[in-house]
Amino acid sequence: MTHHILIADDEPNIVISLEYLMQREGFRVSIARDGDEALATILRERPALVLLDVMMPKKSGFEVCQAVRAEEAVAHTLILMLSAKGRDTDVAKGLGLGADAYMTKPFSTKALVQKVREMLESRA
Amino acid sequence: MKPQLRLPLVIAALGGGMALLALGSGFAVWATLETAERDALAALLAPRAMLVVMIWLAVFGALAWGLARAFAHFVEAPAQLHEQAQVLLTSVAGKGAAVGDLQAQGNAANRGLADTLNALALQRTQLQRDVARQVALASRRIEQERSRLSTLMAELTQAVLVCNRDGMILLYNSRARAQFRGGAGATPTAGRAELIGLGRSIYAVFDRALLAHAWQTLEHRLQAGVSDASTLFVTRLRSGALLRVQMAAVRQPADDATNGSGFVLLLDDITQQVEQESLRDRLLLGLTEGSRASLGNLQAALDMLDLPDLEAPMRERFQAVVRDELATMTARVQSLADDVLAGMKTRWPLEDMLGADLVSAGLRRIESLGTLLASADDVDATLWLRVDSYTLLQALAYLAGRLADEYEVKSVALRLRAAGARAQLDLVWTGVAMSTETVMNWQLDAMRSAADATPLTLRDVVERHGGEFWFERERVRHEAFFRFLLPCADAQAPVHPTQAARSDDRPEFYDFDLFQTSAETRALDDRLLAELSYTVFDTETTGLDPSEGDEIIQIGATRIVNGKLLRGECFEQLVDPERALAAASIAVHGIQPGMLAGQPKIIDVLPVFHAFAHDTVLVAHNAAFDMRFLQLKEAATGLRFDQPVLDTLLLSAWVHPNQASHRLEAIAERVGVAVTGRHTALGDALVTAEVFLALVPLLQAKGVHTLGEARAASLQTFQARLTY
Numbered sequence: 001m002t003h004h005i006l007i008a009d010d011e012p013n014i015v016i017s018l019e020y021l022m023q024r025e026g027f028r029v030s031i032a033r034d035g036d037e038a039l040a041t042i043l044r045e046r047p048a049l050v051l052l053d054v055m056m057p058k059k060s061g062f063e064v065c066q067a068v069r070a071e072e073a074v075a076h077t078l079i080l081m082l083s084a085k086g087r088d089t090d091v092a093k094g095l096g097l098g099a100d101a102y103m104t105k106p107f108s109t110k111a112l113v114q115k116v117r118e119m120l121e122s123r124a
Numbered sequence: 125m126k127p128q129l130r131l132p133l134v135i136a137a138l139g140g141g142m143a144l145l146a147l148g149s150g151f152a153v154w155a156t157l158e159t160a161e162r163d164a165l166a167a168l169l170a171p172r173a174m175l176v177v178m179i180w181l182a183v184f185g186a187l188a189w190g191l192a193r194a195f196a197h198f199v200e201a202p203a204q205l206h207e208q209a210q211v212l213l214t215s216v217a218g219k220g221a222a223v224g225d226l227q228a229q230g231n232a233a234n235r236g237l238a239d240t241l242n243a244l245a246l247q248r249t250q251l252q253r254d255v256a257r258q259v260a261l262a263s264r265r266i267e268q269e270r271s272r273l274s275t276l277m278a279e280l281t282q283a284v285l286v287c288n289r290d291g292m293i294l295l296y297n298s299r300a301r302a303q304f305r306g307g308a309g310a311t312p313t314a315g316r317a318e319l320i321g322l323g324r325s326i327y328a329v330f331d332r333a334l335l336a337h338a339w340q341t342l343e344h345r346l347q348a349g350v351s352d353a354s355t356l357f358v359t360r361l362r363s364g365a366l367l368r369v370q371m372a373a374v375r376q377p378a379d380d381a382t383n384g385s386g387f388v389l390l391l392d393d394i395t396q397q398v399e400q401e402s403l404r405d406r407l408l409l410g411l412t413e414g415s416r417a418s419l420g421n422l423q424a425a426l427d428m429l430d431l432p433d434l435e436a437p438m439r440e441r442f443q444a445v446v447r448d449e450l451a452t453m454t455a456r457v458q459s460l461a462d463d464v465l466a467g468m469k470t471r472w473p474l475e476d477m478l479g480a481d482l483v484s485a486g487l488r489r490i491e492s493l494g495t496l497l498a499s500a501d502d503v504d505a506t507l508w509l510r511v512d513s514y515t516l517l518q519a520l521a522y523l524a525g526r527l528a529d530e531y532e533v534k535s536v537a538l539r540l541r542a543a544g545a546r547a548q549l550d551l552v553w554t555g556v557a558m559s560t561e562t563v564m565n566w567q568l569d570a571m572r573s574a575a576d577a578t579p580l581t582l583r584d585v586v587e588r589h590g591g592e593f594w595f596e597r598e599r600v601r602h603e604a605f606f607r608f609l610l611p612c613a614d615a616q617a618p619v620h621p622t623q624a625a626r627s628d629d630r631p632e633f634y635d636f637d638l639f640q641t642s643a644e645t646r647a648l649d650d651r652l653l654a655e656l657s658y659t660v661f662d663t664e665t666t667g668l669d670p671s672e673g674d675e676i677i678q679i680g681a682t683r684i685v686n687g688k689l690l691r692g693e694c695f696e697q698l699v700d701p702e703r704a705l706a707a708a709s710i711a712v713h714g715i716q717p718g719m720l721a722g723q724p725k726i727i728d729v730l731p732v733f734h735a736f737a738h739d740t741v742l743v744a745h746n747a748a749f750d751m752r753f754l755q756l757k758e759a760a761t762g763l764r765f766d767q768p769v770l771d772t773l774l775l776s777a778w779v780h781p782n783q784a785s786h787r788l789e790a791i792a793e794r795v796g797v798a799v800t801g802r803h804t805a806l807g808d809a810l811v812t813a814e815v816f817l818a819l820v821p822l823l824q825a826k827g828v829h830t831l832g833e834a835r836a837a838s839l840q841t842f843q844a845r846l847t848y
Contacts, residue, residue, distance in 0.1 A: 011417065013445045017424035020438065024431070055417075084416035105420025109427035 003120050004028045004045065008038035008064065009053035009082070014105075018051060021109050025116075035059020039067055042074050049120060054083035054094065062097050069098035078119050082107070131195050135188045142184050201230025205238055212245050283391035286374065291326040291335065294386065303365070303391060304329050321693045323657045323685035325739060326389075330369075334359060338371045339387065346373060358394070366395040407463050414456055418449045425449070474589065476613040479507035479540045479547060486520045486538050493521060495528040501537035507547050508613035512588055516608075519585045522571035523551055523606055531556045539605070546591070547612050552605040563595040563606075648741070648768055649832030653820050656831060658684040658770075659737040660813035662805045663750045664713040666701050670753045675701035676726055677715055679733055680805030682813050683740065687820075689813050695736045696806040698723040713803055727760055734763045741831065745788045745812045747771040768831060772815050774838040779822045781841070791815050795822070 005027045007018045015031060022029045030045055032038035036058045042050060050068075054061035061081055069075050079101075081094045086104040094102045100119055103112065157165060169176065208226050226242050228235040277284055283300035287293050304319045319328045326335065338355050345353035354372035361367060374386040425445040428434065434442075483503050490498040520538075527533040539550040567582045586593040592609040648656070661681035667674035681695040698715070700723040710716065744750045747769050754765050776783075776791045783794065792799050792811055795818035799811055823829075828837050 011421065013421040013449060014417075014424055016441060016445060017421070017428050020428055020442075021424070082420070084413040084420065086412070086416055105416045106423040107420060109424055 002026060002028050003049065004030070004047040005116070006030045006032060006038065006041055006045070006047040006050045008032040008035070008041075008050060008056065008061070010034055010056045011053070014053075014082075017109070018112075021113065022051075022116075025113055027116075035061070035064050038064050042068055042077060043071065046074060047077065048123070049078040049080060049116060051116075052079050052081050052099070054081060054085055054090070062093060065094070065097045065099055078123060080115060080119065130199075131192060134195065135191060138187055138191060139184055142180065142187070146180055197230050201234050202237075204229065205234060205241070209241050212241070283393070285320070285326065285389040285391070286386060287326045287389070288386040291332075293320060293322060293324050293326055296320050296322075300391065303367075303393060304361075319735065321683060321685070322690060323683075328735070328738065329361065330359065335371075338369075342371060342373050342387070364395070365393055366398050368392040368394045403463070407460055411456070411460055415453065418453050418456075422446060422449045474510045474512050474611070477509050477511055477513055478505075479503065479509050479549075480505045482509060482511065482513055482516070482549075483538045483540055485513065486517055489517045489521045490524040490536060493525050493528065496524060496533060497535040498524070499535070499537045501539050501552060503538070503540045504542055504547075507540060507542055509547055510589075510611045510613045512585075515580060515585045515588065516610075518571055518580070519582055519608075520551060522582065523566070526566060527553060531558065542612070543609065545612060547610045549608040549610055550605040551608075552603055554601075554603055557597050557604040558595075560595065567593065649830060649835070651831050652829055653823065653831060653834055654687050657686075657740045658743045658813075658816070659740040660684060660743040660809050660816060661695075661733075661737070661750065662744060662808035662812060663753055664709075664715060664803075664805050665753060666703060666709055667706050668749075670756050673703065674753075675699075675703060676753050677701050677705070677720060678713070678805040679729065680807070680809040681733065681736060682806070682809050684743075684813055684817065687817070689810070689817060691810070694806055694809075695733060696804075697729050697733070699726050699729050700724065701726070713805075726757060730754070730757055730761045730763055734761075734765065737765065737767065740767065742767055742769045743772065743812065743816050744769070745772045745808070745815070747773075768835065770816070770831075770834060771838055772812055772819065774841045775819050775823065775834065776815075778828075778837040778841040779819060779826065788812065788815065791819075795819065 005022050007015055007022065007029060008031075009015050009018070010033055015033075019029050019031060030041055030047060032041045034057045038050070038052065038056070039059065041047070042064075052061045052064060056064075059067075061083065065079055065081070068077055068079065079099045081099040081102045082105060083090060083094070083102070084105045091102045091104070101115060103115065154162065154165075205226060212226065226238040226245075228238040277295065277297040280297055280299060283303045284295070284297045285293060285300050286295035301320045334357065338357055341355045342353055345355070354370055356368065356370050358366065358368050368391070370390040370392075372388045372390075374388055422445075425442040428442045429439065429446075480503055483500050487498040487500060490496065524533075524536050527536065533553045533555065535553070537552045539548075539552055541548050541550075567586075570579050570581055571585075582593060586608065589608075589610050591611065593606065595604070595606055597604045659681050660683070661679060663676045663680075664678040665674050665676055676699050678698050679695065680697075683690045683693045698720055700720050702725065705715070705717050705720075742751075742765065748771065751765070751769060758764050772788070772791065773786050776786045776794075780786075780794065783790070788808065788811060789799055791797075792815050795815060797811060797814040797818055800807065823834060823837070828834050
């Protein structure tokens with residue numbers, strides 16, 4: 001079964017790589033360019049996993065994460081936070097708000113793919 | 125009984141006694157005789173009666189003389205000694221009866237007593253002289269210490285305030301004053317009122333609860349036995365400035381160890397520092413987080429490029445990502461470098477200095493080497509520099525010295541011009557030039573000259589200024605010069621407070637006698653006139669009738685604290701009356717309409733004056749006139765001048781009811797106050813203040829000591845004048 005993955009990030013330079021990478025791994029990929037769009041897409045398309053950037057316009061990744069966990073229909077969505085905010089307080093906040101994992105930029109795509117697979121398999 | 129009657133009375137008593145004895149014994153013998161015997165005796169005595177009387181008189185005389193001598197010896201001599209000793213006792217050293225004045229008379233014991241008293245008196249005089257000398261010495265020392273302290277305080281770059289426990293300011297330096305100048309919401313033009321002044325409350329500028337909390341912390345530490353207890357806090361003033369405040373207790377010398385008698389506040393304006401630090405933090409954060417994102421994008425794109433099965437169009441896109449991110453990173457690093465450089469400029473403590481001053485100091489310094497002449501050439505007199513003048517002057521002297529020693533240069537010139545945001549300071553000479561290599565060596569050598577040796581190199585000095593230094597040659601003019609590129613002072617940098625606030629009345633910056641005043645919130649009426657704080661003011665107006673639309677055009681005020689006129693704490697402000705000036709009034713105050721254009725309006729000035737007069741008694745000459753102008757504005761400003769008011773006119777009329785004139789000049793002449801600068805508001809306020817100070821002792825002499833009594837006296841004269 002192909003998993004559906006949402007990439008929520010406002011930076012096209014990372015989205016292009018992540019999109020290519022995830023499609024190459026055989027996932028179905030959607031893109032969201034800001035927080036509002038991310039939340040709407042999650043509610044509409046119910047992806048299995050979200051690669052969620054923290055610093056986005058309109059709604060931050062933290063807010064999106066919180067909203068998703070509060071909405072029962074989508075509360076189980078896997079969330080992997082990607083952020084340039086690398087202070088331990090930021091990581092703690094992300095996990096505290098309900099993210100399943102947190103990766104600090106820069107990261108190797110290999111590690112990212114591995115992480116995504118682990119998360120999906122643990123759920124399966 | 126009068127002393128001089130004593131002796132005659134005693135002698136009279138002796139005479140009486142002897143007469144009684146003679147008559148008594150004669151009568152007793154007479155009574156035992158027969159008639160025949162009586163006749164025989166009478167016959168015998170009658171012709172010799174004269175002899176008997178003579179004998180009696182002789183005996184009486186001898187006895188009286190002896191008695192008088194004894195009296196003088198045993199009674200009068202001690203009495204005299206007693207009187208002289210009393211004179212001596214009440215005499216002040218150096219005045220009245222001199223030591224050794226006691227006359228040794230009478231018997232031996234009396235004479236001995238006189239000598240002993242003389243010796244004691246001598247001892248006492250010596251002691252008194254000794255004490256006086258010690259006191260004079262100690263007060264001179266205290267005076268020296270005080271003036272040393274006030275000089276030190278004035279020169280400190282930190283703001284210092286000393287307060288007693290009630291928060292009354294006893295001492296401040298010019299920095300502190302500059303820090304708080306203007307106060308809350310004051311418009312820049314009207315902002316000349318001082319919130320800091322002797323006897324003023326510190327709570328006008330600091331939150332009472334904040335200081336109370338700091339004081340509690342301090343007391344805890346004192347009680348815990350910490351000897352040099354102080355406490356730190358940071359607070360934001362209403363002006364927006366961020367202050368780091370260090371509070372320390374002023375402690376009673378010995379016995380009273382736990383109870384501070386006041387506190388010292390050391391203030392550092394850290395607004396700029398915090399701004400700079402937060403800017404640095406922002407830069408750092410921008411660098412780490414921004415770079416992380418970029419690096420993430422780069423890494424992901426590179427990982428994709430590594431994939432063997434990537435098609436050409438996709439490869440193109442990932443390469444574009446890499447190029448794009450590289451450009452972003454480069455731009456970020458560049459802007460960061462610019463910001464960091466700007467920040468570095470301010471790290472070394474540089475001072476603002478007028479460029480022309482630096483040049484003239486440089487010329488003096490170079491000529492003091494004694495080997496060459498120096499002149500100024502093309503100096504921009506308006507340029508303000510931000511320099512460490514000490515090392516910069518060292519550098520100039522060092523360069524000039526080497527030019528003279530090694531190249532036999534006889535004269536140099538200094539040139540100063542603006543160059544964009546920086547200034548060029550050139551050391552110019554004619555003739556020989558040296559190689560760039562030599563100049564490089566000069567830059568790296570420690571700057572040694574005849575006068576002083578320092579490990580600093582020219583390069584250090586230049587780096588300290590965030591500047592540059594190089595050597596140039598103008599072949600055409602046969603000139604060569606060293607050029608320093610130096611930072612200019614910020615245009616918006618505040619005027620250096622020590623220059624702005626310096627006045628000749630430096631000692632008025634402190635008044636430790638205020639330590640002694642108590643916090644008793646006695647009703648003001650019960651307070652002594654001599655110990656109150658006053659705001660003495662005067663206004664100039666467009667005319668005499670405020671209800672007909674006349675307006676204030678100038679307010680001048682000064683302060684009296686603890687019986688001292690504080691000439692350094694004045695208020696003077698022209699006011700735009702928003703109406704025309706009557707020609708007649710111009711003749712009085714000499715204020716031309718043109719001087720009022722652009723001045724603040726009364727609605728902006730009164731709040732500042734209200735703050736200036738806060739917590740004081742108002743004093744004015746013919747106060748009712750000035751108060752009327754102020755009161756008519758109460759509705760518009762919402763500020764009430766409801767403090768007690770004293771009127772020098774009424775007080776003078778009460779002190780000297782028989783004098784015809786109570787005009788300010790007349791009173792001033794009467795009480796011996798020199799009149800200067802009259803008919804400016806501040807000039808009149810100063811004269812009024814001096815007159816008031818002279819009236820206080822006159823009032824006291826007539827039994828008026830407290831504010832309440834003075835007000836009662838004023839009311840009395842006021843009513844008396846009304847009945848005329």
